[in-house]
Amino acid sequence: MKRILLASLLISAVNVAFSQAPTVSTSPKKPKNIILLIGDGTGLAQWSAAQASTKDNLQVFNLVEHIGLSKTSSSSNWVTDSGAGATAISIGEKTYNKAIGVRADSTPAFTLSEMLHVKGKGTGLVATCGLTHATPASFYAHQVSRYMDKEIANDFYGGFIDVAIGGGYPWFDSSKLSQTGYQRFVCSKDSLKKIVSPKFIAFYDTSNNVPKQRDGRGDFLLDASMTAIRNLSQNPNGFFLMIEGSQIDWGGHDNDADYVITETLDFDKTIGAIGAWAKENGETLVIITADHETGGLSMPSYDKAAGRPVSKFSTKDHTGIPVPVFSFGPQSELFKGVYENNTLHSKILQAFGE
Ligand code: MG
Ligand code: ZN
Numbered sequence: 001m002k003r004i005l006l007a008s009l010l011i012s013a014v015n016v017a018f019s020q021a022p023t024v025s026t027s028p029k030k031p032k033n034i035i036l037l038i039g040d041g042t043g044l045a046q047w048s049a050a051q052a053s054t055k056d057n058l059q060v061f062n063l064v065e066h067i068g069l070s071k072t073s074s075s076s077n078w079v080t081d082s083g084a085g086a087t088a089i090s091i092g093e094k095t096y097n098k099a100i101g102v103r104a105d106s107t108p109a110f111t112l113s114e115m116l117h118v119k120g121k122g123t124g125l126v127a128t129c130g131l132t133h134a135t136p137a138s139f140y141a142h143q144v145s146r147y148m149d150k151e152i153a154n155d156f157y158g159g160f161i162d163v164a165i166g167g168g169y170p171w172f173d174s175s176k177l178s179q180t181g182y183q184r185f186v187c188s189k190d191s192l193k194k195i196v197s198p199k200f201i202a203f204y205d206t207s208n209n210v211p212k213q214r215d216g217r218g219d220f221l222l223d224a225s226m227t228a229i230r231n232l233s234q235n236p237n238g239f240f241l242m243i244e245g246s247q248i249d250w251g252g253h254d255n256d257a258d259y260v261i262t263e264t265l266d267f268d269k270t271i272g273a274i275g276a277w278a279k280e281n282g283e284t285l286v287i288i289t290a291d292h293e294t295g296g297l298s299m300p301s302y303d304k305a306a307g308r309p310v311s312k313f314s315t316k317d318h319t320g321i322p323v324p325v326f327s328f329g330p331q332s333e334l335f336k337g338v339y340e341n342n343t344l345h346s347k348i349l350q351a352f353g354e
Helices: 002-023 045-050 059-063 082-091 112-118 149-156 174-179 221-234 248-253 258-279 343-352
Strands: 031-041 066-071 120-128 163-167 185-186 201-205 240-245 284-289 298-303 308-312 323-328 338-342
Touching: 002 338, 031 082, 031 185, 031 258, 045 059, 045 258, 045 298, 045 308, 059 201, 059 323, 066 185, 082 343, 112 120, 112 185, 112 240, 112 343, 120 221, 163 174, 163 221, 201 221, 221 240, 221 258, 240 258, 248 258, 248 343, 284 343
Parallel strands: 031 240, 031 284, 066 338, 120 163, 120 240, 163 201, 185 201
Antiparallel strands: 066 323, 284 323, 298 308
């Protein structure tokens, strides 16, 4: 009697296990889309400073499912710059400071955007700086120096990027853009929200720069990101989109805590909107990281009157401390652990099943 009871208990336990099987995430579901968000110069201190001014309601901390640490040193320096930092992710190899889409020996290597475009994915870039700047440039250009803006812009006409939104208007030639199949928009007169196009470049205005958040940029980053997602979603094969919170780094270089916090909060607001979209979509992996930390920011005490921690910077430049990698969505567990920044490249390809 006891044995029969035990056997039936076992059988029902097995049945329960099987009936629950579909809800257990043992199946390696691959994402259709990957959104990589790079907060330039955004280490844990920058996130913490922003978190302290949101009353513990930082979107990235609410959305994250897995956390990793990326070691950011370049092939030439323990402290990287943004060219080597973004190139390590885009080509999968560490390179020298100031390199854009080239290896340590200066030879060009395929970027994630180029590789995935060839596979039929939609590709996009969004930034709150000029599109020839180091971070976005590292996904489409191959130049020995980040300061070769003209040559970097020229590489864009290769056509591997479907959707690009940011600054940098003066560097891009309108006839070359149209010859290579791009529609061109200027956001000061063409509303981002109305853009419907399979291949376009949209500029903040006709200048090279994009203003600071606190100087009236408004929801440009959020609107640009959602416009990119809406248009890239038309690709039945999915998409790879890189979004940069470009100016968090500039606040760090200026040792301006308010600049860092307002830019980080703007980036975080965009992450919140993307998180809501991705949860609804269900087949999008979202990765949020940085190329390096900027400013050596620390918060040694709390300013009661100001209602936030005291921010102290230890350098006007970048630092070499590892930066967080926050991820959520299908295959986000791949991004757990402590690894070199160039490993993000192979992890992204692995997540897609490439
Ligand atoms: Mg940058
Ligand atoms: Zn910098």
